[in-house]
């Protein structure tokens with residue numbers, strides 16, 4: 001296990017959106033290919049900010065916004081990045097209908113905001129990050145150990 005992974009399991013504090021993006025870029029470098037990345041956290045915890053950092057790390061130039069209206073967006077870079085916001089999905093029922101699996105091209109990363117909406121759709125080997133806001137308004141990013 002890498003040093004970064006160990007630190008992440010303990011929880012890393014981020015003091016700005018830029019810091020979160022930079023951390024995401026470092027995590028993107030150690031994230032296994034073809035992995036689902038579940039981003040747990042409340043409104044404004046920094047899930048989309050994190051995905052933006054991943055996109056930069058993989059050379060994706062397009063602007064990354066929360067895909068609330070289109071549910072998900074596919075970006076092509078050094079890795080294919082699929083960004084899903086499951087907020088409005090009901091308990092995984094309509095995930096199959098999105099046919100995301102049909103679009104995956106290795107090496108891919110499937111980043112999911114509001115993964116608790118689709119618990120049954122996430123594989124066992126998904127990486128789960130928990131984003132929270134501390135009392136001093138810094139943000140905390142923690143990796144659930146597999």
Ligand SMILES: Nc1ncnc2c1ncn2[C@@H]1O[C@H](COP(=O)(O)OP(=O)(O)OP(=O)(O)O)[C@@H](O)[C@H]1O
Pocket residue numbers: 014015016017018019020041042043044045046047048049050066113138139
């Ligand atoms: N340390 C930090 N890490 C991430 N974002 C931060 C941090 N400090 C402040 N922010 C701000 O918090 C906001 C996070 O918004 P973001 O869209 O990333 O959240 P989200 O978790 O995707 O929310 P939603 O559930 O609404 O999609 C941004 O405005 C960002 O600038």
Ligand SMILES: [Mg+2]
Pocket residue numbers: 047048049066113
């Ligand atoms: Mg978001």
